[in-house]
Amino acid sequence: xxxxxxxxxxxxxxxxCSRGIRLAxxxxxxxxxxxxxxVERQGLDASTSVATVEGVPVAAVEHWDEQTGTQRLLENxxxxxxxxxxxxxxxxxxxxxxxxxxxxxxxxxAAVLLQVxxxxxxxxxxxxxxxxxxxxEEGADPPSVPHLGLFERKLRGLGVLRELAQWxxxxxxxxxxxxxxxxxxxxxxxxxxxx
Amino acid sequence: xxxxxxxxxxxxxxxxCGSMDWDSAVTWTxxxxxxxxxxxxxxxxxxxxxxLTQSGQYSCYExxxxxxxxxxxxxxxxxxKEPVLMCRSNNYPKGFYCSWHLPTPTYIPNSFNISxxxxxxxxxxxxxxxxxxxxxxxxxxxxxxxxxxxTLTVTNALGKNSTTLTFDEVAIVKPDPPExxxxxxxxNNPRRLEVSWQNPSSWPDPESFPxxxxxxxxxxxxxxxxHVELSDGTSHTITDAYAGKEYxxxxxxxxxxxxxWSDWSVAVHATPWTEExxxxxxxxxxx
Numbered sequence: 001x002x003x004x005x006x007x008x009x010x011x012x013x014x015x016x017c018s019r020g021i022r023l024a025x026x027x028x029x030x031x032x033x034x035x036x037x038x039v040e041r042q043g044l045d046a047s048t049s050v051a052t053v054e055g056v057p058v059a060a061v062e063h064w065d066e067q068t069g070t071q072r073l074l075e076n077x078x079x080x081x082x083x084x085x086x087x088x089x090x091x092x093x094x095x096x097x098x099x100x101x102x103x104x105x106x107x108x109x110a111a112v113l114l115q116v117x118x119x120x121x122x123x124x125x126x127x128x129x130x131x132x133x134x135x136x137e138e139g140a141d142p143p144s145v146p147h148l149g150l151f152e153r154k155l156r157g158l159g160v161l162r163e164l165a166q167w168x169x170x171x172x173x174x175x176x177x178x179x180x181x182x183x184x185x186x187x188x189x190x191x192x193x194x195x
Numbered sequence: 196x197x198x199x200x201x202x203x204x205x206x207x208x209x210x211x212c213g214s215m216d217w218d219s220a221v222t223w224t225x226x227x228x229x230x231x232x233x234x235x236x237x238x239x240x241x242x243x244x245x246x247l248t249q250s251g252q253y254s255c256y257e258x259x260x261x262x263x264x265x266x267x268x269x270x271x272x273x274x275x276k277e278p279v280l281m282c283r284s285n286n287y288p289k290g291f292y293c294s295w296h297l298p299t300p301t302y303i304p305n306s307f308n309i310s311x312x313x314x315x316x317x318x319x320x321x322x323x324x325x326x327x328x329x330x331x332x333x334x335x336x337x338x339x340x341x342x343x344x345x346t347l348t349v350t351n352a353l354g355k356n357s358t359t360l361t362f363d364e365v366a367i368v369k370p371d372p373p374e375x376x377x378x379x380x381x382x383n384n385p386r387r388l389e390v391s392w393q394n395p396s397s398w399p400d401p402e403s404f405p406x407x408x409x410x411x412x413x414x415x416x417x418x419x420x421x422h423v424e425l426s427d428g429t430s431h432t433i434t435d436a437y438a439g440k441e442y443x444x445x446x447x448x449x450x451x452x453x454x455x456w457s458d459w460s461v462a463v464h465a466t467p468w469t470e471e472x473x474x475x476x477x478x479x480x481x482x
Contacts, residue, residue: 007434025451028452032261037336055315058340059338059339059340060336060337060338060339060340060341061336061337061338062335062336064288064338065288108356112306126434162340163340164341166339169338169365169452169453170337171337172452173338173403176402176403177403180402180403
């Protein structure tokens with residue numbers, strides 16, 4: 001494995017960050033469109049308040065500016081791996097509920113799921129550039145699907161998508177932080193230190 | 196003894212001359228001027244349907260000794276109407292500020308109390324020294340989906356009123372306009388103008404939170420603006436200016452991802468480069 005600070009690793013890192021920022025921007029835009037479709041198709045009100053949803057990674061963070069590069073990547077990766085499972089569950093429930101009747105929402109969900117998977121892979125690549133690599137997913141229990149009525153499931157889905165939209169904003173900010181040079185260094189940022 | 200008395204516009208006010216009996220002989224003055232006896236009921240002063248001009252110092256003197264028996268400062272005013280409250284983040288991600296004012300004056304002193312709640316947490320809004328109807332909050336969390344609830348209560352001696360704003364972190368993000376906008380002609384290019392500007396100095400971290408810009412320009416002689424949206428950089432060359440016409444140019448800014456556009460910057464004027472008119476020669480000079 002190339003040394004984390006070698007010039008080629010630094011270039012690869014910069015390239016991955018730039019592409020990641022673009023991916024996050026596109027993902028956010030598509031999640032916002034999906035939210036509109038979801039609210040409309042599920043007969044919900046866009047201003048409906050949803051309490052914190054169990055099992056959904058929360059984007060809100062304190063002392064965000066003090067996080068190290070590694071922390072940012074690990075938190076992002078854990079979040080998108082969780083969203084991958086949550087969106088797959090939503091898609092499954094949607095298909096069970098409506099079969100092939102409503103393809104618009106189904107297609108939009110599937111498209112965002114694909115982007116979330118791609119972004120998770122992107123983050124894994126960034127972590128591979130560090131000597132520790134990404135944490136393994138093997139052995140991790142999938143989050144249990146709570147038994148909810150139809151309306152509760154719709155609200156849960158709304159909560160999932162809103163939090164995902166927030167994560168997409170946070171991710172592009174996190175990746176921009178990663179491209180900033182750390183104080184005192186002339187080239188690549190050192191992710192072990194606070195950026 | 197002297198004190199302040201607040202009354203509503205239109206109220207009927209009765210003033211007692213301290214501990215003097217109703218049938219005591221007294222003289223009332225308003226700002227040193229004797230008040231006509233027709234306003235008295237015994238030793239009580241009756242002011243009906245008071246208006247703002249009746250604010251002032253009212254004194255009551257015992258008839259023969261001219262001893263001061265009572266003094267009050269009457270302030271006529273109105274209870275506060277619902278205040279106007281605005282919250283905005285021009286320095287994201289550091290925090291936001293809220294500012295307020297009353298739509299109409301009350302003519303008497305008011306006090307303001309602001310409360311900011313984020314989820315279950317009460318946050319402190321630190322009052323600015325100037326302007327005094329403003330306070331600011333530091334974000335403790337970023338990227339939260341939980342809304343902020345800001346309640347402003349205004350109180351005076353005649354009543355109180357309040358208003359509440361509820362918003363999420365990103366909805367109130369609005370940068371200040373770009374600064375130092377400069378527009379210059381481009382030598383030997385009669386249709387170009389070079390425009391440059393700077394990020395607003397209040398925006399703390401343009402590297403991590405880059406701004407995009409909207410430029411608008413028109414010749415002074417026309418009303419229709421042309422617009423250009425620019426996703427990066429702080430300069431742009433206009434290439435379709437009308438030759439020789441003076442232009443007015445403005446720039447606005449917005450965070451790349453969230454919030455709303457700033458107000459337009461201060462307008463700058465520029466005229467594209469024009470060739471110097473050649474010196475006219477006469478036929479005699481040519482031959």
